Amino acid sequence: MTYSAAALVLFSGGQDSTTCLAWALERYGRVETVGFDYGQRHRVELDARLTVLDGLRRAFPAWAERLGADHLLDLRGFGAVGESALTSERTLEMDARGLPTSFVPGRNLVFLSYAAALADRRGLDRLVGGMCETDFSGYPDCRRETLDAMERALNLGMDRDFRVETPLMKLTKAETWGLADQLGGRALVRLILEESHTCYLGERGALHAWGRGCGACPACELRARGWDEWRAAA
Amino acid sequence: MTYSAAALVLFSGGQDSTTCLAWALERYGRVETVGFDYGQRHRVELDARLTVLDGLRRAFPAWAERLGADHLLDLRGFGAVGESALTSERTLEMDARGLPTSFVPGRNLVFLSYAAALADRRGLDRLVGGMCETDFSGYPDCRRETLDAMERALNLGMDRDFRVETPLMKLTKAETWGLADQLGGRALVRLILEESHTCYLGERGALHAWGRGCGACPACELRARGWDEWRAAA
Numbered sequence: 019m020t021y022s023a024a025a026l027v028l029f030s031g032g033q034d035s036t037t038c039l040a041w042a043l044e045r046y047g048r049v050e051t052v053g054f055d056y057g058q059r060h061r062v063e064l065d066a067r068l069t070v071l072d073g074l075r076r077a078f079p080a081w082a083e084r085l086g087a088d089h090l091l092d093l094r095g096f097g098a099v100g101e102s103a104l105t106s107e108r109t110l111e112m113d114a115r116g117l118p119t120s121f122v123p124g125r126n127l128v129f130l131s132y133a134a135a136l137a138d139r140r141g142l143d144r145l146v147g148g149m150c151e152t153d154f155s156g157y158p159d160c161r162r163e164t165l166d167a168m169e170r171a172l173n174l175g176m177d178r179d180f181r182v183e184t185p186l187m188k189l190t191k192a193e194t195w196g197l198a199d200q201l202g203g204r205a206l207v208r209l210i211l212e213e214s215h216t217c218y219l220g221e222r223g224a225l226h227a228w229g230r231g232c233g234a235c236p237a238c239e240l241r242a243r244g245w246d247e248w249r250a251a252a
Numbered sequence: 253m254t255y256s257a258a259a260l261v262l263f264s265g266g267q268d269s270t271t272c273l274a275w276a277l278e279r280y281g282r283v284e285t286v287g288f289d290y291g292q293r294h295r296v297e298l299d300a301r302l303t304v305l306d307g308l309r310r311a312f313p314a315w316a317e318r319l320g321a322d323h324l325l326d327l328r329g330f331g332a333v334g335e336s337a338l339t340s341e342r343t344l345e346m347d348a349r350g351l352p353t354s355f356v357p358g359r360n361l362v363f364l365s366y367a368a369a370l371a372d373r374r375g376l377d378r379l380v381g382g383m384c385e386t387d388f389s390g391y392p393d394c395r396r397e398t399l400d401a402m403e404r405a406l407n408l409g410m411d412r413d414f415r416v417e418t419p420l421m422k423l424t425k426a427e428t429w430g431l432a433d434q435l436g437g438r439a440l441v442r443l444i445l446e447e448s449h450t451c452y453l454g455e456r457g458a459l460h461a462w463g464r465g466c467g468a469c470p471a472c473e474l475r476a477r478g479w480d481e482w483r484a485a486a
Binding site: 055089090091092093094095096098099100102103122123124126127128131132134135136138139140158159161163164167168170171172174175176177 | 289323324325326327328329330332333334336337356357358360361362365366368369370372373374392393395397398401402404405406408409410411
């Protein structure tokens with residue numbers, strides 16, 4: 019294990035970023051977390067972040083020693099770009115990619131710009147994020163090629179030597195459950211299962227086999243399918 | 253002149269971005285503007301944007317036809333990164349580059365991420381900014397090399413073909429006055445002189461030979477020196 023480096027984990031309180039956080043805590047001597055408030059419809063996402071951090075601290079004393087400050091940055095202005103795009107002559111319509119014109123692209127580029135600015139000021143040199151080509155091929159800002167270009171822009175623009183690390187890039191959701199198990203055993207799997215939040219509709223509700231959520235939105239479906247695949251293979 | 257392309261100009265209401273806006277209006281069939289409210293100490297900067305836009309529309313009817321919507325995006329959360337960096341164990345100090353730890357680096361990367369997201373939604377493919385290597389060599393996010401990397405990250409991350417254009421990159425402040433004269437003659441020079449805002453302290457005050465401002469801050473000094481050089485050479 020290399021404890022020389024220090025990391026900032028982009029942490030939303032979901033399954034993927036919780037797994038990334040555990041991955042960083044196994045590797046780095048100092049780990050901080052950053053979340054983004056971009057006008058989430060559901061306060062529940064921001065609450066899940068704190069519950070998961072608290073759960074990690076309780077269940078993993080060795081990680082708790084390395085887990086530093088948590089930051090929450092206001093990105094509501096970015097969420098509003100879509101609204102500004104609807105000003106004057108343009109109205110809501112679908113673009114060639116089938117996305118509504120109010121959809122705001124390039125979210126991960128903005129997340130990384132903010133995270134790098136914060137990491138620069140905090141003396142952290144690894145930026146860890148849960149971007150993944152496997153399940154979200156529709157979002158070009160999740161691709162490793164994009165993140166390599168962004169890493170270069172950040173390093174040139176801030177005169178630093180950041181590394182943008184994406185441990186889930188090539189994993190399926192089933193494999194992400196497997197990674198969590200490998201990093202923190204059943205205690206981590208249980209924490210992610212019960213406390214991490216994924217559901218687009220912001221529902222917590224009853225605890226299903228795969229966690230809490232509406233069970234019907236794309237995010238819940240993906241999570242449930244990954245869980246089933248992982249259990250079937252175990 | 254190519255009127256096929258459409259541009260979004262990063263427009264702060266200062267000398268540089270006003271000159272860039274005129275440059276874009278000479279070149280492109282549709283031009284929109286975007287400004288950023290990142291918690292400017294002085295409301296006067298945001299007011300200057302509107303005054304300059306209004307002045308351009310009045311003095312240049314041909315440009316007025318091509319000048320479309322103006323957008324103002326909320327970036328106050330980015331300004332707050334510096335404050336978040338001071339949480340817990342870290343306090344205000346200077347880093348190795350002589351910058352206070354509350355300084356937030358990489359501002360132009362964030363501006364461009366927001367601008368590209370907006371341009372994507374508005375169907376604009378040129379991003380025009382007043383970044384300049386000549387006067388601000390201390391800011392690595394103003395260098396063309398950085399902007400080339402960022403252009404690549406934006407294009408990969410949004411699956412687009414944006415061009416980031418920086419017409420002032422190699423110009424001195426004196427040459428920027430010359431460019432304004434070339435683009436819009438004395439009417440444009442006069443508008444920039446009287447209405448564009450540069451002063452860090454937010455002072456408008458009396459009209460000096462080079463414009464309004466405190467006359468003592470680095471931004472005023474740079475502007476006044478550029479003006480004197482341009483006048484001396486004219």
